[in-house]
Amino acid sequence: MTPPDHPREEARHAPRRRDTEDPRRNLILRALPDEEYERLRPALRPVTLQVRDQLYRRDGDIDAVYFPVDGVLSVVASVDGEPAVEVATVGYEGVSGLPVFLGAATSPHDCFCQVAGDALCLPTADLRRFLSDDGALHDLLHRYTQTMVVQLSQNVACNRLHSTEERCARWLLQTRDRVGANEFQLTQDFLGQMLGVRRGTVSLVAGLLQQAGLIRYSRGRITVVDPEHLHEAACECYDVVQAENRRVGLVPEPPDGATTGHSPGD
Numbered sequence: 001m002t003p004p005d006h007p008r009e010e011a012r013h014a015p016r017r018r019d020t021e022d023p024r025r026n027l028i029l030r031a032l033p034d035e036e037y038e039r040l041r042p043a044l045r046p047v048t049l050q051v052r053d054q055l056y057r058r059d060g061d062i063d064a065v066y067f068p069v070d071g072v073l074s075v076v077a078s079v080d081g082e083p084a085v086e087v088a089t090v091g092y093e094g095v096s097g098l099p100v101f102l103g104a105a106t107s108p109h110d111c112f113c114q115v116a117g118d119a120l121c122l123p124t125a126d127l128r129r130f131l132s133d134d135g136a137l138h139d140l141l142h143r144y145t146q147t148m149v150v151q152l153s154q155n156v157a158c159n160r161l162h163s164t165e166e167r168c169a170r171w172l173l174q175t176r177d178r179v180g181a182n183e184f185q186l187t188q189d190f191l192g193q194m195l196g197v198r199r200g201t202v203s204l205v206a207g208l209l210q211q212a213g214l215i216r217y218s219r220g221r222i223t224v225v226d227p228e229h230l231h232e233a234a235c236e237c238y239d240v241v242q243a244e245n246r247r248v249g250l251v252p253e254p255p256d257g258a259t260t261g262h263s264p265g266d
């Protein structure tokens with residue numbers, strides 16, 4: 001895997017993709033009491049993450065954590081001589097770098113940006129300082145850790161029991177929630193890494209979903225055409241993880257009649 005670049009500051013990049021982006025679209029930041037968010041805000045640095053920007057490296061210090069506003073971060077495990085395998089993803093419901101919250105300074109995994117988007121960067125030293133205040137952030141990160149444990153364990157079952165097509169539909173639906181849009185950029189290589197399959201299999205599976213009228217896939221750009229039927233095509237793991245996010249109060253209940261966890265444009 002090509003070593004990704006270090007995250008670059010927003011000022012050095014193109015304007016945000018959506019002018020109205022609210023940093024508190026991140027559900028952990030949104031759930032903080034206003035007063036606590038205002039205390040935290042000066043330490044939060046807005047960044048625009050590009051695909052392959054690396055947030056921390058295997059066995060390297062985790063210098064900062066990132067609260068995604070949109071876009072998707074990926075945690076991958078590497079085994080010598082084998083392609084990296086995705087073990088978890090982080091979106092607007094969470095934060096990267098949980099190991100530092102749990103008392104570790106490093107991780108045996110790599111974490112990088114899988115789908116470009118905005119995020120708020122918080123240096124680890126500042127995170128530790130805020131956590132020592134024993135405010136709402138501490139409790140929210142505990143709840144988020146619980147959802148991450150469920151995500152990790154569900155991924156084990158998913159990889160073992162569910163078809164590549166079901167898993168692909170699940171991943172695309174989840175990405176749509178996180179990006180907050182029906183269209184997003186995703187290369188076949190990345191989709192293959194997420195699903196743990198070869199490029200040829202990605203083409204085949206994406207082709208099947210496209211023929212069914214659920215998505216369009218052209219030059220690495222995915223368009224979710226029919227989210228309702230994509231939800232039906234996805235394995236139950238999508239709902240299991242969403243339900244846990246709602247149970248701990250991180251993801252709001254969907255509007256009446258909605259079948260997925262998020263409506264683009266919220």
Ligand SMILES: [Zn+2]
Nearest residue numbers: 158162235237
């Ligand atoms: Zn599954």
